[in-house]
Amino acid sequence: MDIKKLESSYFDDKIYVKNVAVDNVIFGYHDKELKVLLQRPTSFPKWTVTGGYVRKTESIEEAADNIACMRTGLKNLFLKQFRSFGNPSRTKGERDIVKKFFESIGMELPADSWILDYSVSIAFYTLTEFSRVTVQKAPFDEAIDWWPVSQLPPMMFDHALIIAEALKALQHHIYHYPIGYELLPEKFTLPEIHSLYETILDKTLDNRNFTRKLMSTGIVKKLDETRSIGAHRSPYLYKFDKRKYDTALKNGIFLAF
Amino acid sequence: MDIKKLESSYFDDKIYVKNVAVDNVIFGYHDKELKVLLQRPTSFPKWTVTGGYVRKTESIEEAADNIACMRTGLKNLFLKQFRSFGNPSRTKGERDIVKKFFESIGMELPADSWILDYSVSIAFYTLTEFSRVTVQKAPFDEAIDWWPVSQLPPMMFDHALIIAEALKALQHHIYHYPIGYELLPEKFTLPEIHSLYETILDKTLDNRNFTRKLMSTGIVKKLDETRSIGAHRSPYLYKFDKRKYDTALKNGIFLAF
DNA sequence: TTAATAGTGTCTCTAAGACATTATTCC
């Protein structure tokens, strides 16, 4: 896909749906840290969630998936729509920044362009193990980086709110659906998945109770292998039972922690 | 508000946000039945959920509230955004109907009007006790009526899906938040709120266990009054403890049924 | 043997779920 062509065609009302943006909060997990992938377009003083617009030939889910793919290089990541944001003041006060951005890349935005107008943002979040990701800078990004969810840089528009809501939705989700397939390597240890849950929920979970409950769901199965981790007892490896995992994703489960 | 003026101004790109619609699934409860308020615009062969567009001066929540208010005459009803819908095919195949509708009310829609184009629908649901409602027909509605959720008429676009998703969201919601304040009279009996929960969840709940769990949440309080219901034991009246109810709405509760 | 981490078992207590009888009202 020619990204340059794509982005400049945002002007084109025939290709893109006007007044609708898709924002995708890409969460990455690695080494007991939950991070968010943020971008800072050229000449922007603040950061934004990864996002884009919707082509008239695609669904909003496809648009969100494309955004995730463009930035991470990975296809078919877990994607969840959690809320839409729309009010007259969400981009107010920062329209000059947007205007300057387009000027800085050599495009003059008409004063009545829908890009500067009221826009509804349909927000998704995406999960991925960030060591698998090769971050893809878009042509007009000055920077793109992972930021710890607990230490965000100054955010544009209402994007700090969008991230906060995404995190709340994720924490709610984790109680009702299995999680981890996209966030852990194919084979993982109990301490690893335990840390994942602790990180996302931002609280400590008793390891014995956690194991008991996790195993009772049947979504993971123990392998007959261990991983060597140096001068310590070798933890067993586990795998997701994809069949049961997908069933649980569809029907929901209940994990009280 | 001049509804006629309002609706005809849907054409006006300066007033309305293009390509964005708000659909509001208005659920009404009465006498152990859960119904949905549906409208059938002039010359439409099928029914639609109540909906409208977003003015550039208002938030999507305000737009949804206005829709509910226009149709029910009631302000500040409980409102919950549950999902947005957007894909190229959701209105396909029924654009001719829309075109005919506008012709039938004496307005010719330009072929390239955004009304016929890709549109994203931000969907909310609203709860109300439907005996309190005086249904307001919009000027271009041929009919507006309550339909039982289990026996819907032929629906336009993807509105049958939207209603199904709204119901799922409501059933999920009822496990995590208090419900009933908008659906019951100020004073109500235990059998009444019991029936409400049974109706929404579409299953029978043991009355003793239901009472125990409901009371343990503290969101309702028993009054020192009874209601006379003829040749039967008079049930006690209850009231919501609005303070605790609102706290529970904010923080969530868990009701396992 | 030591240091670090993994793995596991038991007790208590709360509350979910199943179940049936008594109380009230008006005829």
Add this chain to the structure above:
DNA sequence: GGAATAATGTCTTAGAGACACTATTAA
């Protein structure tokens, strides 16, 4: 007293929550 509906208590059982010791590894 009969018919209809409201109100309520108890037992069983599952599982949540709290808690601490043993096992393994490599230096």
